[in-house]
Amino acid sequence: MKRFACLTAALTMIAAAPPAARAQATRSGSAANTPAIVLHAARLFEVVPGRIVSPGEVLVEGDRIKAAGTSVPHPAGARVIDLGDTTLMPGLIDAHVHLFLHPSPPSEGMQTVDESVPERTIEATLAAKADLMAGFTAERDMGTEGAGPADTAVRDAIDAGKIPGPRLRISGMAISILGGHEDAIGYNPAQHVLGNADYANDAEQLVETIREQHKLGSSFVKIYETGTDRMVPHGSAPCLGDPICTPLGLGAQAGDPQFWDFHTPYQYTEDQLKAAVAEAARLDTNVGVHCQGEPAARFAVEAGVASIDHATQLSDETMKLMKEKDIPAVPTFTIFKYFADHAPSAAAKAREYAMLDYKIHEFKRQVAAGTPMAIGSDVGPFPHGTQAEEFALMVKYGMTPLAVLQADYLNGSRILTWQNEVGQLKPGYFADVIAVPGNPLEDITAVQHVAFVMKGGVVYKSAGGGNGN
Numbered sequence: 001m002k003r004f005a006c007l008t009a010a011l012t013m014i015a016a017a018p019p020a021a022r023a024q025a026t027r028s029g030s031a032a033n034t035p036a037i038v039l040h041a042a043r044l045f046e047v048v049p050g051r052i053v054s055p056g057e058v059l060v061e062g063d064r065i066k067a068a069g070t071s072v073p074h075p076a077g078a079r080v081i082d083l084g085d086t087t088l089m090p091g092l093i094d095a096h097v098h099l100f101l102h103p104s105p106p107s108e109g110m111q112t113v114d115e116s117v118p119e120r121t122i123e124a125t126l127a128a129k130a131d132l133m134a135g136f137t138a139e140r141d142m143g144t145e146g147a148g149p150a151d152t153a154v155r156d157a158i159d160a161g162k163i164p165g166p167r168l169r170i171s172g173m174a175i176s177i178l179g180g181h182e183d184a185i186g187y188n189p190a191q192h193v194l195g196n197a198d199y200a201n202d203a204e205q206l207v208e209t210i211r212e213q214h215k216l217g218s219s220f221v222k223i224y225e226t227g228t229d230r231m232v233p234h235g236s237a238p239c240l241g242d243p244i245c246t247p248l249g250l251g252a253q254a255g256d257p258q259f260w261d262f263h264t265p266y267q268y269t270e271d272q273l274k275a276a277v278a279e280a281a282r283l284d285t286n287v288g289v290h291c292q293g294e295p296a297a298r299f300a301v302e303a304g305v306a307s308i309d310h311a312t313q314l315s316d317e318t319m320k321l322m323k324e325k326d327i328p329a330v331p332t333f334t335i336f337k338y339f340a341d342h343a344p345s346a347a348a349k350a351r352e353y354a355m356l357d358y359k360i361h362e363f364k365r366q367v368a369a370g371t372p373m374a375i376g377s378d379v380g381p382f383p384h385g386t387q388a389e390e391f392a393l394m395v396k397y398g399m400t401p402l403a404v405l406q407a408d409y410l411n412g413s414r415i416l417t418w419q420n421e422v423g424q425l426k427p428g429y430f431a432d433v434i435a436v437p438g439n440p441l442e443d444i445t446a447v448q449h450v451a452f453v454m455k456g457g458v459v460y461k462s463a464g465g466g467n468g469n
């Protein structure tokens with residue numbers, strides 16, 4: 001109740017301001033003319049040195065951080081918010097979300113066909129609010145999946161302070177090939193069911209599509225670089241037509257990742273991806289790829305994409321290049337686990353868990369090879385606001401809490417091209433600050449219990465007291 005009242009108050013303040021003040025406040029994405037705020041808590045996480053200091057304080061002026069450390073100046077008239085036994089941290093970054101998708105188990109279901117774009121846009125505003133309240137203050141939306149450039153309106157409404165949500169990098173629709181990933185395959189052709197991507201079949205069409213999306217408001221490029229995934233028993237011919245052709249009745253072998261070969265077709269050649277990366281660079285932005293495996297991952301890394309999303313299968317050579325070029329993998333474990341947990345039948349469950357086991361096995365290889373990581377959940381098909389589970393899964397499968405947090409803040413901010421604006425509690429950075437109970441370096445699940453959220457100097461969620469719960 002209290003957090004809702006707090007949010008309402010913040011929004012009312014913006015809504016009640018005269019137009020000129022509103023324009024000033026909204027352009028900076030926060031309350032530009034409010035008094036300074038001092039946040040005080042038992043602890044503060046310093047991202048780059050990777051340590052917790054105690055106590056912790058952050059001085060906020062307007063939408064920016066003025067100072068941070070164990071103590072900061074308390075200017076006359078500053079509002080002090082005591083967050084008690086909590087840890088102050090930068091707002092979380094989710095590098096792979098879908099605001100325009102909502103749960104429809106066991107997968108996304110038919111929502112992109114059944115629901116209108118206005119209906120889906122309303123859902124997206126609710127998703128943006130849920131993510132912000134969970135502590136995610138910056139996100140990269142990896143495609144509206146059939147809702148065209150409707151993400152432009154959501155991003156702009158958030159930036160204008162009209163609705164609560166994270167600061168967003170948006171792609172409009174993802175780009176795919178004719179008959180490729182997210183195309184409407186298997187429907188009655190007479191119905192002309194639309195696919196969920198913008199379609200481009202060669203380098204020229206890629207560049208043209210990127211320009212069209214840019215015109216409509218996109219801030220980066222999302223490309224589907226792999227198509228349908230298949231897992232087949234080692235040495236067998238890939239079966240066609242079944243997404244994961246796991247023969248049943250294999251007993252213990254079914255859970256053995258080394259028993260499987262993973263097959264996924266590439267969609268664009270390295271040269272085609274290079275053309276897309278060059279066009280994105282011309283627009284001062286970058287390309288993120290849905291990329292499940294080889295040889296696509298190698299093509300994408302050679303072409304210079306910003307991140308390899310899903311990254312289920314990476315060759316030794318690709319992992320080496322990713323380390324050299326500092327290109328992160330974004331594993332998106334939460335979505336794989338959700339699909340496995342919510343599979344509609346025992347057979348489907350066995351297939352999904354075989355895929356998850358394979359993925360965990362490969363992730364451990366990637367961590368051992370020093371592959372850079374970023375944190376993206378693929379939230380949308382599972383409930384918005386619950387995606388901090390991704391941090392816990394990455395720790396469970398082999399990274400330390402510190403490594404996961406540094407990957408999120410430092411690599412996440414970089415692939416969102418906000419590396420000098422978010423991801424650290426540092427003077428000059430946006431005042432995107434959260435507080436969590438406990439010590440996240442000892443127990444990463446602390447990030448699943450965010451007690452306080454500030455974005456751009458505006459408080460969106462507050463326990464309101466000193467206990468931080």
Ligand SMILES: [Zn+2]
Pocket residue numbers: 096097098142378
């Ligand atoms: Zn996705």
